[in-house]
Amino acid sequence: MKLSGADIIIESLTKEGIEVMFGYPGGVVIPIFHSLYNAPFKFILARHEQGAIHAADGYARASGKPGVVLATSGPGATNLVTGIATANMDSIPLVIFTGQVSRSMIGNDAFQEADITGITRPITKHNYLIQDIDELAKTIKEAFYIASTGRPGPVLIDVPVDISKGETTFHYPEKVQIRGYKPVYEGHPGQIKKACELIASSKNPVVYAGGGVILSNASKELRAFVKKTGIPITMTLLGLGSFPGTDPLSLGMLGMHGTYYANHAVNESDLLIAVGARFDDRVTGDISKFIPKAKVIHIDIDPASVSKNVEVDIPIVGDCKNVLTEMTKIVKAPDIAEWIDHLNKMKEDYPLTYNNNTDAIKPQYVIEKIYELTKGKAIICTEVGQNQMWAAQFYKYTEPRTFISSGGLGTMGFGFPAAIGAQLAKPDKRVIDIAGDGSIQMNIQEMIVAVEHKLPIIVAILNNGYLGMVRQWQQLFFEKRYSHTSLAFSPDFKKLAEAYGAVGITIEKKEDVEIAIKKALSINDKPIVLDFHVEKEENVYPMVPSGKSVKDTIMRELA
Amino acid sequence: MRHVISVSVENKAGVLARVAGLFSARGYNIDSLTVNETEQHNVSIITIVVKGDDKIIEQVKKQLNKLIDVIKITDHADFKSIQRELVLIKVNIAPSKRAEVFQLAQMFKAEIVDMSQKSMTLSVDSDPETIDNLIELLRPYGIKELIRSGRISMLKG
Numbered sequence: 001m002k003l004s005g006a007d008i009i010i011e012s013l014t015k016e017g018i019e020v021m022f023g024y025p026g027g028v029v030i031p032i033f034h035s036l037y038n039a040p041f042k043f044i045l046a047r048h049e050q051g052a053i054h055a056a057d058g059y060a061r062a063s064g065k066p067g068v069v070l071a072t073s074g075p076g077a078t079n080l081v082t083g084i085a086t087a088n089m090d091s092i093p094l095v096i097f098t099g100q101v102s103r104s105m106i107g108n109d110a111f112q113e114a115d116i117t118g119i120t121r122p123i124t125k126h127n128y129l130i131q132d133i134d135e136l137a138k139t140i141k142e143a144f145y146i147a148s149t150g151r152p153g154p155v156l157i158d159v160p161v162d163i164s165k166g167e168t169t170f171h172y173p174e175k176v177q178i179r180g181y182k183p184v185y186e187g188h189p190g191q192i193k194k195a196c197e198l199i200a201s202s203k204n205p206v207v208y209a210g211g212g213v214i215l216s217n218a219s220k221e222l223r224a225f226v227k228k229t230g231i232p233i234t235m236t237l238l239g240l241g242s243f244p245g246t247d248p249l250s251l252g253m254l255g256m257h258g259t260y261y262a263n264h265a266v267n268e269s270d271l272l273i274a275v276g277a278r279f280d281d282r283v284t285g286d287i288s289k290f291i292p293k294a295k296v297i298h299i300d301i302d303p304a305s306v307s308k309n310v311e312v313d314i315p316i317v318g319d320c321k322n323v324l325t326e327m328t329k330i331v332k333a334p335d336i337a338e339w340i341d342h343l344n345k346m347k348e349d350y351p352l353t354y355n356n357n358t359d360a361i362k363p364q365y366v367i368e369k370i371y372e373l374t375k376g377k378a379i380i381c382t383e384v385g386q387n388q389m390w391a392a393q394f395y396k397y398t399e400p401r402t403f404i405s406s407g408g409l410g411t412m413g414f415g416f417p418a419a420i421g422a423q424l425a426k427p428d429k430r431v432i433d434i435a436g437d438g439s440i441q442m443n444i445q446e447m448i449v450a451v452e453h454k455l456p457i458i459v460a461i462l463n464n465g466y467l468g469m470v471r472q473w474q475q476l477f478f479e480k481r482y483s484h485t486s487l488a489f490s491p492d493f494k495k496l497a498e499a500y501g502a503v504g505i506t507i508e509k510k511e512d513v514e515i516a517i518k519k520a521l522s523i524n525d526k527p528i529v530l531d532f533h534v535e536k537e538e539n540v541y542p543m544v545p546s547g548k549s550v551k552d553t554i555m556r557e558l559a
Numbered sequence: 560m561r562h563v564i565s566v567s568v569e570n571k572a573g574v575l576a577r578v579a580g581l582f583s584a585r586g587y588n589i590d591s592l593t594v595n596e597t598e599q600h601n602v603s604i605i606t607i608v609v610k611g612d613d614k615i616i617e618q619v620k621k622q623l624n625k626l627i628d629v630i631k632i633t634d635h636a637d638f639k640s641i642q643r644e645l646v647l648i649k650v651n652i653a654p655s656k657r658a659e660v661f662q663l664a665q666m667f668k669a670e671i672v673d674m675s676q677k678s679m680t681l682s683v684d685s686d687p688e689t690i691d692n693l694i695e696l697l698r699p700y701g702i703k704e705l706i707r708s709g710r711i712s713m714l715k716g
Contacts, residue, residue: 117573118576121573121576121577121580122580122581122584125627126626126627126628129572129573131572146627178627179630180568180569180626180627180628180629180630181627302625303621303624304618304621304622304624304625307617308618308621
């Protein structure tokens with residue numbers, strides 16, 4: 001039986017077990033939308049392609065399944081670029097279909113034509129331009145395989161409209177064989193043995209866990225490893241939730257806005273066990289001063305990440321889940337009681353603090369209240385900047401896939417559409433987007449999507465009237481010249497929410513914070529926007545300025 | 560330090576763009592790059608000469624390996640190899656100097672592929688270092704035009 005290219009796409013997605021797809025129509029994808037009309041899976045119409053791809057990304061981060069996107073050619077495709085780069089930096093599995101002009105028109109500056117495969121080559125794990133309809137099904141299977149295996153990432157498939165309209169017999173391949181792509185999942189037993197020997201004899205070890213643990217679904221194995229060895233553990237921004245933040249062995253997040261004790265523990269350590277983390281510059285600061293005394297064990301599925309920034313003594317290329325399982329079998333706990341006492345004292349002496357003895361609403365207070373009233377069981381999505389850092393610091397994450405944030409690219413406008421994707425992935429969980437007054441306006445148009453699908457997402461805007469994080473840098477390093485960071489001109493978010501059919505609440509008094517959050521939590525069929533008017537010039541501390549090291553940490557406001 | 564990296568890739572559209580893009584995006588310095596067919600119809604070889612210290616070259620090879628279309632990478636600095644390049648050189652031949660240029664051409668087994676009143680075009684295929692040498696020897700006579708094909712390299716044995 002012959003099927004059209006468009007039908008083949010829908011059939012292939014069905015065979016892959018896809019449950020939801022995000023996108024926006026356009027000229028050259030009408031044939032695909034024609035086939036989509038009766039598809040067995042759900043299609044979520046965004047209001048901007050960027051909203052669609054961030055939603056697919058949030059869906060993938062919350063569920064562990066690949067996110068699927070469909071957009072048209074030209075401007076539809078280019079509107080996806082930020083979302084593709086966001087997913088690429090954080091290694092999120094996405095399969096993105098873009099329409100393209102007919103094969104005969106390619107390169108002719110045709111209407112709504114863009115060389116999207118050229119444009120996205122550096123920011124996709126891989127991409128394809130379909131030249132032959134008989135390659136379509138095989139390409140889709142390969143795309144899903146590449147996106148979800150090894151170190152995951154976004155894969156784009158550009159489909160010319162004459163291919164969508166063409167016909168051929170459909171056969172979905174059983175297996176995928178790519179000779180240039182063979183990820184290594186099992187760690188080398190010799191390396192694992194050496195690593196365990198080093199661990200057993202260490203005096204000041206620290207585990208440094210990153211996003212890779214969550215991508216690998218290795219949270220259980222990480223807990224077992226830490227339990228057996230008793231080694232204190234710090235997490236990166238993307239690693240939050242891989243290990244419970246409430247556990248006494250947790251040192252919280254490390255890096256530029258990490259806790260004092262996490263950064264000092266790493267700085268004083270004699271052994272750093274890196275699992276699924278990539279020694280990003282937000283974590284290391286000045287590399288030459290980063291871990292002066294430590295040997296490094298690095299467990300990662302991507303060999304290119306190992307010894308990229310920091311010299312590694314024992315590299316173990318493999319899947320975190322497998323390697324941690326094997327290590328836990330043979331590792332012996334080191335004798336580190338003194339080290340634990342030392343770190344516990346540091347935690348007492350240098351906790352995360354802020355001055356709450358004011359009438360003004362402090363943004364940190366809002367986060368703490370949200371944590372308390374959701375009992376730490378919500379899924380927290382964030383935008384980027386101060387809101388993101390406070391959400392990472394003042395909410396304790398105990399489960400993986402409960403903290404959803406654009407780490408590597410730092411994309412403002414990511415949080416709200418990602419919350420839509422996350423809510424669709426986890427309908428039984430409460431999803432909260434921690435936003436700033438700047439970021440929330442970047443993809444505000446998606447609010448109607450949440451209303452349409454009755455998603456009770458709570459948007460907590462930490463409204464300080466500024467582009468907060470930039471203003472903080474201008475205050476600390478640029479003589480307080482607040483050049484174009486004032487957002488004094490902003491809409492009334494309550495009225496804006498209501499215009500979309502959502503609930504809007506303005507909170508100006510401290511005593512109303514708890515009331516507003518409770519009200520929001522009581523609503524379960526539409527989104528709720530909470531516009532918290534917070535302290536205008538509050539800063540995120542601690543701070544290790546860019547390119548500096550732990551001894552340059554700024555702990556609090558200086559006069 | 561110059562490394563000759565031989566990358567075997569799937570013979571598909573866009574693969575060269577991907578490899579070249581990787582180099583430009585990460586700021587690695589390409590001295591020369593050639594891409595050619597091999598004895599297998601769906602495999603091509605990209606031969607890249609790149610400058611950098613060992614740490615940079617190590618990263619280059621790892622990043623190349625990540626590409627889905629890359630099948631295998633060999634660093635020809637590690638092993639013994641045969642390296643070849645072709646060059647076309649158009650040299651000035653003032654009547655008084657003609658004989659000298661002819662002699663040099665003979666010594667280097669160059670083929671004379673074009674001749675006019677004022678210039679002579681030589682074609683030489685040899686290892687890149689010999690070609691470097693010939694170019695320096697011809698420079699005093701005045702090189703009007705010069706084009707090198709880029710290096711190809713094959714392991715011995």
